Amino acid sequence: MNYETPLFFHVMEYADAADRDVIDMVSGNPDWQPPDALREGLREYADLEPDRFQYPPSEGLLELREEIATRRGVDADRIVVTNGAGEANYLAMARALERDSGDEILLTDPVYPYYPGKTTMLGGTQSYVATDEAGQLDPDDVRAAASAETAAIVVNTPNNPTGAVYPAETMRELVAIAEEVDAVLISDEVYDHYDLSGEFASALEIDSDHRVVTNAVSKSMAVTGVRVGYAVFPPGLVANAKSRHMLVNVATTRPGQYAVLKALRETGPDYYERNRQRLRDRVETFTDALDAAGAEYTSPSGSFYVMARFDGYPGTLENVERLIDEAGVAGMPGEAFGDSRTEWLRFALVTPCVEEAAERLARYFD
């Protein structure tokens, strides 16, 4: 079996090895500070008694699950604390495929490339529904594509790579479609704290036995490397997901869970608002410069990404590497996100140098 491994790490390594300074806009790694309480949580943990260094409950520390449950308005029993949203999505997709209700995973085009990779690994087949130019998904298109073969519909809102935020009506329709064809809507909401539009609607708002929500603090707390996320399952699907989690990972890292719990409790809304405002400023700076360069682009409603298109410069891996070497800006090839964005490049606004990056792009494509 050959999996398609997402290209992120490859492009980052290429950029690191480049013989010049490169502005890194490849991966969704925030460059801002984690909450102080998260750092303090790690310090506190370091001083705990030996028993606190041992296995936490497999499904996650009870206090952490309760904290998440209260915030999300669900029963703690339905939550599995995972090794980031990555494992949460893996568990959700595996659970959907194991229901013996089809082996098709319905994805969007463009798509976050881990989803098709996980699908292949889990023995499922991918089908794609195209979004519009702005990244919005028409539920009628999803309904037309869904069938008895559909095991899951996987969406990501706010969206990577398009920056789209799906309105509440779309989320309601997606859950309804999952119910109609006996599939599971998997809503990956890891960018929920970076909704710039005020339009974000969590799938948790629609009660259903056909809906799983995945999330993590990786983006909201700027700690992609700590690896603490979670999935909220319907009551009928959670037991088997917990078993898979136990059999794959035994448990999620305890120092990370401890620090995240402290950070959830002690971090006020100003932390998150500051990060959103920084992102808004960067979007404006970057897109202004793209305007000046005459490039086409999407202005994100949420998440970290701007997709841009430069005339005669398709979004291939080769062109991304050339841009690293010749312009000193590292993005992601649009082709990594699906057939509909092969002309595009994706830039993550996770560097203080967005203005300089935009200027380099403008000079290069001038």
Add this chain to the structure above:
Amino acid sequence: MNYETPLFFHVMEYADAADRDVIDMVSGNPDWQPPDALREGLREYADLEPDRFQYPPSEGLLELREEIATRRGVDADRIVVTNGAGEANYLAMARALERDSGDEILLTDPVYPYYPGKTTMLGGTQSYVATDEAGQLDPDDVRAAASAETAAIVVNTPNNPTGAVYPAETMRELVAIAEEVDAVLISDEVYDHYDLSGEFASALEIDSDHRVVTNAVSKSMAVTGVRVGYAVFPPGLVANAKSRHMLVNVATTRPGQYAVLKALRETGPDYYERNRQRLRDRVETFTDALDAAGAEYTSPSGSFYVMARFDGYPGTLENVERLIDEAGVAGMPGEAFGDSRTEWLRFALVTPCVEEAAERLARYFD
């Protein structure tokens, strides 16, 4: 699909909920101190710049892989840093089954129950080779059981639950058998620092394209909750294992990797020897008391466990729960480890109260 979830967490919860003081000898959670350098590593990490909180390389921090590679005498490219030995074994077993060279996983009886659980989850089938009373595995029995259908042979040395340590000759034969039937020997060596016999032989000593070694610092550094382990794959099998790791977990927790790297570098042999000596003392104390109680038992050559048999008290879950309630000692039911040990109970020597526990058992069975 219904997985068989290992019972450990269930028994621990039962013991926690008991209406009396209970000596916990259920799980392999060391009660001794982690290395000071590991604690210090977490403190150091807490003060690092934001970029150090982001995704490490998917296969693990380069410096950690190099540190492990040097210690184990292998190329760093063959190492995947995992979420504990649990994920390492999952990756190894998945890799073996994907080779399209059989779907049988050959296990020992008694067995560490995560192995059959993982096998079912991965769509494989279990076969068992019985060990002798001391837990030793006769390679001729393995050879007789192995066939073209065998994808992997999974062993654990030093062994949980028997305490057996396989001699070098057994390891050589097991690798040879894997080569003969085009299978993979997976050697889980997570208790390697608790060899009390001096006889431990790592499968890494035998160079082969049919051998994967898994390990972790969970036991050696008394940090089962930190979740840092690794697998060493043959060159031809490593790429796909790295892909699966990326698609399941993206990466292993970075604060944990950082702290473990520091602890590997700065912890001297006295730390490990002190823990072995404590274990030797506890084995002696516990088995002396079992002798006095007239119980049958195995004295471990390695790992944390003593298997004991009390006349007319088979090792069922029901009897384990009765022992918790009536004697105040929590062990694991032998039936959890396979058909051959249904008469036995397993006690983990990870409490300072082993003498008190043995006395309680002696009184209860008097």
